[in-house]
Amino acid sequence: MTIIKNARIVTADGIKYGSVAYENGVITEATAQTQSEEIIDGGGAYLSAGFIDLHTHGGGGHDFMDGTVEAFLGAARLHAKHGTTTLLPTATSGTYEETCAMFDTLEQAQKNNTSGADMPGLHLEGPYFSPAQAGAQDPRFLKLPTPEEYIPILDSTNKILRWSAACELSGAFEFAEACRDRGVLCSIGHSDADLATVESAIKHGFTHLTHFYSGMSSVHRVNAYRVCGVVEAGYLLDDLTVEIIADGCHLPKGLLQMIYRFIGPDRICLVTDSMRGAGFPDGTESILGSLTNGQTVIIEDGVAKMPDRQSFAGSVATADRLLKTMVNIAEVPICDAVKMLTETPARIQRLTDRGTLEIGKRADIVLFDDDFNILRTVVGGKTVFEK
Numbered sequence: 001m002t003i004i005k006n007a008r009i010v011t012a013d014g015i016k017y018g019s020v021a022y023e024n025g026v027i028t029e030a031t032a033q034t035q036s037e038e039i040i041d042g043g044g045a046y047l048s049a050g051f052i053d054l055h056t057h058g059g060g061g062h063d064f065m066d067g068t069v070e071a072f073l074g075a076a077r078l079h080a081k082h083g084t085t086t087l088l089p090t091a092t093s094g095t096y097e098e099t100c101a102m103f104d105t106l107e108q109a110q111k112n113n114t115s116g117a118d119m120p121g122l123h124l125e126g127p128y129f130s131p132a133q134a135g136a137q138d139p140r141f142l143k144l145p146t147p148e149e150y151i152p153i154l155d156s157t158n159k160i161l162r163w164s165a166a167c168e169l170s171g172a173f174e175f176a177e178a179c180r181d182r183g184v185l186c187s188i189g190h191s192d193a194d195l196a197t198v199e200s201a202i203k204h205g206f207t208h209l210t211h212f213y214s215g216m217s218s219v220h221r222v223n224a225y226r227v228c229g230v231v232e233a234g235y236l237l238d239d240l241t242v243e244i245i246a247d248g249c250h251l252p253k254g255l256l257q258m259i260y261r262f263i264g265p266d267r268i269c270l271v272t273d274s275m276r277g278a279g280f281p282d283g284t285e286s287i288l289g290s291l292t293n294g295q296t297v298i299i300e301d302g303v304a305k306m307p308d309r310q311s312f313a314g315s316v317a318t319a320d321r322l323l324k325t326m327v328n329i330a331e332v333p334i335c336d337a338v339k340m341l342t343e344t345p346a347r348i349q350r351l352t353d354r355g356t357l358e359i360g361k362r363a364d365i366v367l368f369d370d371d372f373n374i375l376r377t378v379v380g381g382k383t384v385f386e387k
């Protein structure tokens with residue numbers, strides 16, 4: 001048994017001084033008579049369940065689309081240093097072959113992952129998206145969902161945990177049902193739908209919104225009449241959950257505060273949506289997309305920018321920064337900010353074995369100081385990072 005003592009334990013219920021014990025990779029009860037193998041002094045730092053990032057494309061110079069085990073492990077290590085204990089490697093719209101190749105790569109990475117965040121499965125971001133809301137998705141790959149394509153993919157692997165698609169496309173409701181039947185979280189993303197379509201989509205299995213505000217419709221006029229879009233659906237429909245890129249760049253303080261106030265920590269999770277430049281400092285360069293023919297971008301003001309500085313080229317955030325942004329910029333209580341990085345994403349993604357410090361959950365634990373610098377990351381009972 002290992003006991004981390006002398007820590008400020010952060011849970012949804014509040015902050016309490018105390019200790020957390022784990023054994024064989026699982027949180028357990030700390031009993032006085034136990035002969036502990038190891039005592040770790042938390043030094044009075046904050047301690048919480050490990051952070052869960054349901055949407056990241058990479059970090060530490062690696063993109064999951066690089067398609068190598070090394071890239072998966074490198075990104076998982078980088079994010080673990082910043083408090084992430086679980087992440088979903090996310091694929092952008094690519095070819096059918098590229099997507100399918102990721103299943104084997106993940107399998108190999110899972111077997112060899114000794115020092116990174118756990119990667120229980122993939123998030124496919126595309127290719128069933130609206131060209132009107134393509135954003136950074138390559139428009140050449142966008143298409144309509146057809147069962148001839150997605151059923152064999154879904155049935156060939158258990159590696160897909162989540163799939164983002166535009167719910168207004170022809171065939172999207174059947175697609176959502178197929179995902180739901182197989183336990184795959186179906187998320188509305190890069191979508192131009194109106195509110196009524198989103199309401200119907202929920203009945204067919206869409207339950208989540210991909211990077212809230214980015215790549216989605218909001219209120220707009222059709223002739224004289226205003227029509228609500230996907231953004232308004234996120235506020236209004238209690239059956240939907242949302243994820244936000246809380247890097248302090250993609251959404252301004254006012255929107256972070258509005259989202260928190262009106263949607264609340266039970267329906268919001270924080271994601272990095274980070275590109276390969278995550279973890280790199282300002283003033284460095286990175287590459288958006290493929291290493292061989294991607295776009296060189298600059299990292300400045302904590303975000304990746306296109307060379308003309310007129311648009312973002314992706315987030316370079318890590319989970320510790322999401323927490324810091326929500327507390328210091330959005331002025332959200334620390335317990336709620338932690339909840340949006342732990343308990344809520346676990347519930348959204350139905351990762352029932354993690355997300356809290358309750359006895360029996362995976363020993364995914366993070367220690368951090370008052371400035372949200374990560375001091376220690378424990379993944380499945382193993383310390384993978386220590387400052």
Ligand SMILES: [Zn+2]
Nearest residue numbers: 055090125273
């Ligand atoms: Zn993304």
